[in-house]
Amino acid sequence: MIEEFFKALAGIIMKRETKQYADAKTDLDGLSQQVTGFGLEHLKSLGAEGIKYVFSKDKDTENEKIYLAARMLKEEGLIFQSDGNLEESLKSFDIAKELFEMVSGTDYPEREQAMKEFEELRSIK
Secondary structure, three states, rough: HHHEEEEEHHHHHHHOOOOOOHHHHHHHHHHHHHHOOOHHHHHHHHHHHHHHHHHHHOOOOOHHHHHHHHHHHHHHHHHHHHOOOOHHHHHHHHHHHHHHHHHHOOOOHHHHHHHHHHHHHHOOO
């Protein structure tokens, strides 16, 4: 699942970098629905604690889904930031930051990467 996720995310990043923001947002929302069962707006409406609660129902995939949700929300923030929508980018970054922090305190294999992502987002104001 992780390999396919990052392959799809690479395509979204390319669209962001080539200023195809609407397409990048659409693809990212579709990826979110495929991976988590929720669109990005729904994830944001849940907030970090709500996301943790929903994904804690399946302990086998809890940390993975939290990490992937954080990664998608970070990318959404980068898309909004690139498109000049700083208010929305900060909303996405704040939730992603909380989720990365949650994962960094677990035994999830990507916990070190989650801590790096957390530190990176912590520096964004």
